[in-house]
Amino acid sequence: MYQIKKIIVCLDQTEMDKTLVKFAAFIAKGNQSKKIYFTNVIRNLAIPKDILxxxxxxxxxxxxxxxxxxxxxxxxxxxxxxxxxxxxVVKEGQLSKKVLKLANEKSVDMILVGRKTSIPGSGVVSQRLARRASCSLLIVPENAKPKIKKILVPSDFSDYSKDALEEAIEITEKNEGKSEIICQNVYAVPSGYHFTGKSYEEFSQIMLKNAEVNYKKFIRKIDTKAIKIQPLYTKDEDDDPVVDIIQKAQEIKADIIIIGAKGRTAATALFIGSMAERLIQMNDKVPLLVTRPKGKNAGIIEYILEI
Known part of the structure; x- marks a missing residue:
């Protein structure tokens, strides 16, 4: 994974700003970052010409x-x-477009935005940024504390899950191995299990064993750098793995959730995955890092900014 040398921090003159600035300092310290762009976007500066x-x-x-x-x-x-x-940096216009343009012009490595629940203000359009940014996005809930003792990485054993786990490993390595990484796989029992002649409990065990085998194959492809990864298997009882991820993050008191953006080529760059989309929508308690290898949206970003 790449170094986080340049960061954009989206401020909006609410109490959320204090939290974001503290997170920016925390990230800058761990990565020896060189540049931070503290950015505020004013929606509309429409002032009559005679007044001007x-x-x-x-x-x-x-x-x-x-x-x-x-x-x-x-x-x-x-x-x-x-x-x-x-x-x-102070800009006028649509927040997501201005931030995306700045990120592209300055070739930044990470964007920090707030996730509000009680603080007044509309906040930022996190999903637009997650889909369109050519770098990683950290979404910070209000009152969150910048620490990384426990990292939860939801995984379906795909390539973008691999990106997320490698990011977690790198963070842990920078933290001198003091962070605990939990790699969670949410598995489900298919509705047609009864056609196999197996009971629900029996087929649940089959699905669990399948997940365990796939995890072993998955982890062999990754350089863990001798850092211990704890696999965690969660059975989805309500056909909503995102709820299981959020519940588990809160249960284990995770300091951050890391997921990989699905789009890995210019053709798929706008797709971050349905699970990532819903995590952004639903999670308002735990900082969420959406990782994207730098520059993956290069080549389409100029077109996006014209939309």
Whole structure:
């Protein structure tokens, strides 16, 4: 996986900003990041022309004021000992488009956005960013704490699950092996199991053994760097694996969930997978990292920005 040297942090002048700045500092410290773009997008600066003619410096002063407010939040919540270059960016327009354009222009490695539940404000369009960004996306719930003692990696043993697990291994390696990685596979008993002459319990055991065999094949393809991975098998009782993932994350007190974006080529870049989509929608308690190898959306990003 690639190094996280450049980061975009999406701020919106709510209490969420403090949490995001703390997470940015945490990530920058662990990755020796070089550059952070603290970004705020104003939805609409529609000011009548006659007003602008009378007050020609109005927009410039508004933007400068917004930057100063961002700088204050960063000064109060960012580790002053970290030697990271910071730039404060204020844009007008649609948030996702402006952030995507900045990420593309600056070739950033990760975007940080907030996930709100009680704090006022609309927040950011996380799903659009997850689908369209050419880098990884970290979605941080309000009041989350930046730590990585336990990492949950949901896996269906696919290539994009491999990307996510490799990211977890790299994070753990940077954390001197102190993080615990749990690789969760959610399996289900097919509705037609009774045609086999097996009971529900018997076929459940067959599906479990199949998952265990597939995990062994899957893990052999990955350089674990001598880091212990704990496999976890969860039987899906309600035909909704996303609920099982979220429940397990909360049960084990996971500090982060890591999933891989499904699109691995330019043709599939807009598809992050149904499980990833629903995790973004439903999970509001645990930080969620959607990994994408840098540049996978290159070649279509310019087209997207024109939509």
């Amino acid at each position: 003619a009378e007050f020609p410096n109005l927009i410039r002063n508004m933007v400068e004021e917004r930057k100063n407010q961002m700088k204050q939040v960063v000064e109060e919540n960012f580790d002053p000992d970290l030697k990271v270059s910071s730039t404060f």
